[in-house]
Structure formats: C-alpha cells, structure tokens
Amino acid sequence: MEKLRNFINGEYIAPKTGEYIDNFEPATGKVYSLIPNSGKDDVNLAVKAAEGAFPIWSKMSNDDRCKILTRLAEGIEKRIELFTKAESRDNGKPLSLAANVDIPRAVSNFKFFATAILHYASESHNMEGVGVNYTLRKPLGIVGCISPWNLPLYLFSWKIAPALAAGNCVIAKPSEVTPYTAYLLGEVIKESGMPPGVLNILHGEGQTVGDAIVKHPKVKAISFTGGTQTGKYIAQTAAPMFKKLSLELGGKNPNIIFADCDWKEMMSTTLRSSFANQGQICLCGSRIFIERSIYDKFKKEFVERVEKTVVSYPEDPKAKLGAVVSKAHMEKILSYVELAKEEGGVILTGGRREILEEPYRDGYYVRPTVIENLPFNCRTNQEEIFGPVVTLTPFDTEEEVLQMANSTEYGLSATLWTSNLKRAHRMANELEAGIIWINAWLVRDLRTPFGGVKASGVGREGGWEALRFFTEPKNVFIKY
Numbered sequence: 342m343e344k345l346r347n348f349i350n351g352e353y354i355a356p357k358t359g360e361y362i363d364n365f366e367p368a369t370g371k372v373y374s375l376i377p378n379s380g381k382d383d384v385n386l387a388v389k390a391a392e393g394a395f396p397i398w399s400k401m402s403n404d405d406r407c408k409i410l411t412r413l414a415e416g417i418e419k420r421i422e423l424f425t426k427a428e429s430r431d432n433g434k435p436l437s438l439a440a441n442v443d444i445p446r447a448v449s450n451f452k453f454f455a456t457a458i459l460h461y462a463s464e465s466h467n468m469e470g471v472g473v474n475y476t477l478r479k480p481l482g483i484v485g486c487i488s489p490w491n492l493p494l495y496l497f498s499w500k501i502a503p504a505l506a507a508g509n510c511v512i513a514k515p516s517e518v519t520p521y522t523a524y525l526l527g528e529v530i531k532e533s534g535m536p537p538g539v540l541n542i543l544h545g546e547g548q549t550v551g552d553a554i555v556k557h558p559k560v561k562a563i564s565f566t567g568g569t570q571t572g573k574y575i576a577q578t579a580a581p582m583f584k585k586l587s588l589e590l591g592g593k594n595p596n597i598i599f600a601d602c603d604w605k606e607m608m609s610t611t612l613r614s615s616f617a618n619q620g621q622i623c624l625c626g627s628r629i630f631i632e633r634s635i636y637d638k639f640k641k642e643f644v645e646r647v648e649k650t651v652v653s654y655p656e657d658p659k660a661k662l663g664a665v666v667s668k669a670h671m672e673k674i675l676s677y678v679e680l681a682k683e684e685g686g687v688i689l690t691g692g693r694r695e696i697l698e699e700p701y702r703d704g705y706y707v708r709p710t711v712i713e714n715l716p717f718n719c720r721t722n723q724e725e726i727f728g729p730v731v732t733l734t735p736f737d738t739e740e741e742v743l744q745m746a747n748s749t750e751y752g753l754s755a756t757l758w759t760s761n762l763k764r765a766h767r768m769a770n771e772l773e774a775g776i777i778w779i780n781a782w783l784v785r786d787l788r789t790p791f792g793g794v795k796a797s798g799v800g801r802e803g804g805w806e807a808l809r810f811f812t813e814p815k816n817v818f819i820k821y
C-alpha cells in the first residue's frame with residue numbers, strides 16, 4: 342500500500358513518529374493509502390527548515406517570487422489529469438467537478454497571488470507642513486495554514502499562495518481525510534525552484550500535528566479554514582500567544598427566493614447551490630426560503646428535479662453527486678435526517694443512503710434530501726449539516742424572511758433571488774453575512790473580500806485582505 346510522506350525542507354520524508362493512518366477512498370469505502378501520523382517532532386523539523394529559508398525567501402524580489410509561484414501553477418497545470426483524478430478519488434467528488442472547479446481554481450489561486458504581489462502597494466499619509474508617514478509591509482515570518490477536506494487543494498492553495506507571495510515561510514497541514522493532492526504538490530514545489538524550507542507540508546491529525554503547529558511559538562500567524570468548534574479551540578490556544586488569526590468557519594446559509602425572480606435561472610442555480618460537492622461547500626444554501634405564492638410550484642419542480650439527480654461513483658460521467666467524504670460524515674448527515682423527522686420534518690425526497698453496485702457497495706453515497714414543515718428555529722434549521730440536505734420554508738414578508746435568515750449563529754453567505762432592484766439592495770444591507778449573491782451563487786472574483794460574520798469566522802481572505810493578513814504594517818514618520 343502506498344505510504345505518503347511529509348514534505349520538509351524540499352524533500353519527502355517519513356514522519357518521525359513512524360506511525361501512519363489509513364486513508365479511505367469514499368467511493369468504495371476501502372483503504373487505499375497510508376498517511377503520516379505526524380507529531381511535534383515533525384513540526385519542529387519543519388519550523389527549523391522554515392527558519393533557515395526565511396531570510397532567503399523574504400529578501401527575494403517580488404518579481405522572483407512571482408516567477409516561482411507562477412511555475413508552481415504551471416506545474417499543476419502540466420499534471421492536471423493526475424491532480425484531478427487524485428482529488429476525486431481522495432474526496433469522493435465527481436471527477437467532472439474536480440476537473441472543472443477544484444484543480445483549475447488551485448491553479449488560479451497561485452497565478453492570482455503570484456501577480457497580485459507585484460501590484461501590492463502600501464500607504465503614505467502626508468501631514469501638511471509637519472512630515473510624512475509611510476507604511477512598510479513586512480512578511481510575518483513563519484505562518485501556519487490549516488485547511489479542510491471539502492475543497493482540498495482549492496482551499497489549501499487559497500491560503501498558502503498569499504502567504505508565500507508576501508514573503509512568508511509556511512507550515513501547512515491539509516485535512517487528514519484528504520491529504521493526497523497536497524502530497525502531490527511536493528514534486529511541483531521541487532520543480533518550481535522554490536528554495537527548500539519555504540513551504541513545508543505535514544500530514545496527520547488535527548488534534549496532534551495541527552495543534553502542534555498552532556502552539557509552536559515560532560509560528561506567528563494561523564490561517565485556518567474548518568469547523569466552528571475547531572476554530573474556537575484554535576482561537577483559545579493562539580490568542581494568548583498573540584498570534585494573528587484568520588478563521589474561516591462554518592455556515593448555514595439562507596437562499597431566499599421571491600416570486601418575481603427569473604424562474605429558470607433560479608431553479609438551475611438552486612439545484613447547484615443545494616447539492617454541489619454533495620452539499621459539502623461552506624457556501625451552499627441549505628435553508629431555502631420561498632415566497633408563499635410560489636411555494637407549491639417551487640416544491641413540485643424542485644423535488645422532481647432532485648429525484649432525477651444521479652448519485653454515482655465519481656468517474657461516472659453522469660454523476661451529479663458522488664460520495665460524501667467519510668463514513669463518519671455520512672453517519673452524521675443521516676443522523677440529522679432522523680433529527681429532522683423527530684422535529685416534525687417531512688422528507689419530500691432522499692433522506693437515505695444510496696447503495697451502488699460492486700465495487701462501490703461500501704461507498705458513502707447519500708441521496709440528495711429535501712425536507713419541509715420545520716420551524717425556522719429548530720436544530721435542523723440552525724446547525725450546520727454540511728451534506729446534501731436542504732429545508733424548504735415559506736415566507737410572506739421581507740421582514741419575516743430577514744428574521745428567519747438572520748436567526749442562526751452563522752453568517753457566511755446568503756443568496757437572494759428577485760428582480761426588484763430596491764428590494765435587493767435593501768436586503769443585501771440587512772442580511773447578516775459576509776458574502777451576498779443576488780441572482781447568482783458562487784460567482785467568485787479573487788480580488789473580493791471573502792469570509793463570514795458571527796460564528797462563521799474572523800477576518801477576510803482574498804485579494805488585498807489576504808496580503809494584509811500575511812504582512813505586518815510598520816509606520817515610519819519623517820519630519821519635514
């Protein structure tokens with residue numbers, strides 16, 4: 342069985358612990374590789390390598406860093422098929438999704454920040470007759486980047502690209518559940534000409550190696566994407582050490598549909614925003630609010646179309662949904678369906694595991710599920726399920742839907758369907774979320790601020806926000 346290795350100081354190496362963890366293929370439910378169960382000693386080794394590399398990397402010109410990061414992007418592009426297959430196999434997502442979204446976006450992340458750094462300028466503040474301030478933006482030093490399993494290379498690269506572009510050295514940890522594409526990146530890093538020690542990739546469990554990264558005194562900042570509970574723990578650990586923190590956490594996003602929307606576009610986008618990546622995108626709209634006058638019409642067409650949705654093994658070109666990421670996650674999703682029933686919910690379609698034929702019999706497939714008849718404030722409508730499960734709730738007024746939409750502890754994104762421009766502006770202003778899409782979903786411009794409010798996180802990623810996070814401002818004043 343293939344054994345993955347850590348990537349430290351420009352080399353693939355076995356974990357100091359000598360221990361490995363099973364890596365499952367969600368499509369079949371079988372173990373297909375082993376990943377390092379790294380520990381503190383591996384983190385120490387990576388930090389040492391990063392310390393050695395920092396003076397070289399941070400002093401390199403932006404132009405040279407840009408060239409290296411561009412070569413990294415091109416290295417992935419050159420191996421696009423390898424990365425696509427690996428992502429789909431490791432995560433269970435349809436191959437077509439990995440090919441059209443995950444891997445191209447990872448390439449774009451590197452290209453975007455490779456060039457963004459060339460345009461990044463700091464500020465100056467003139468004081469008439471007194472003097473002038475200018476602000477230097479220095480890299481932080483060694484930073485930790487910890488990413489989740491739902492969009493593995495996509496979110497991994499979304500963090501490490503700005504960190505590296507800004508001149509930091511990185512200790513990165515992908516999710517233990519989906520380590521493979523981050524593992525493959527080692528080869529590309531070597532080829533890119535990046536000095537050894539600049540980017541170190543450690544594998545293993547969050548609670549051991551992830552925790553050791555967060556606690557290491559030489560790691561100056563943590564950029565974390567994952568669950569809200571984990572984020573809370575990381576904040577508690579890192580805050581007393583005065584580390585900079587960027588936390589991108591969970592969501593329970595509303596999708597609000599008014600009767601005056603463009604029906605066709607709304608319907609096809611809502612199918613995607615509900616179930617893309619098996620509903621395992623932090624931006625999925627899992628609470629669908631529908632204006633009462635179109636509720637029955639919406640329910641009928643939506644449920645009919647969901648019933649026709651093909652759930653299949655990732656390589657099946659017909660698959661719209663693949664497998665969810667793990668057995669434990671599948672069980673969590675199905676337990677929420679049971680909870681919904683206890684809370685009085687009516688399952689309109691789905692609500693069960695899908696068993697495919699061999700060799701996929703033990704894979705983790707869940708039918709896309711639509712539930713109605715639940716109060717907006719019940720647990721099913723308040724807690725993040727992070728699977729292919731949505732609820733339908735009718736509403737009568739703008740005021741009422743705003744109250745329901747804003748009722749959760751989360752505030753990541755919200756989607757709004759209406760052709761009334763004034764209403765769209767009014768509601769965008771009132772919705773408690775960091776990202777609002779009007780008559781669209783998941784349209785991303787990498788320059789825009791990305792992140793949530795309330796329990797969905799602290800800080801913003803994307804564009805200048807990311808470069809500001811990964812640099813420390815230093816103000817210099819000169820007297821006239």
Ligand code: NDP
Pocket residue numbers: 487488489490491496514515516517518545546547548550551552555566567568569571572574575589590591592622623725727753792793797798
């Ligand atoms: P987790 O919080 O379980 O894990 C995220 C990462 O943190 C993993 O690499 C994990 O490692 C690691 N980790 C776990 N415990 C610790 C710890 N104590 N110290 C340091 N690192 C730790 O999230 P999931 O992987 O389950 O991802 C799903 C969650 O991510 C959902 O809540 C989703 O909403 C959120 N998410 C948010 C996004 C956003 O931009 N706001 C985008 C995408 C997802 P390991 O896997 O090895 O345990």
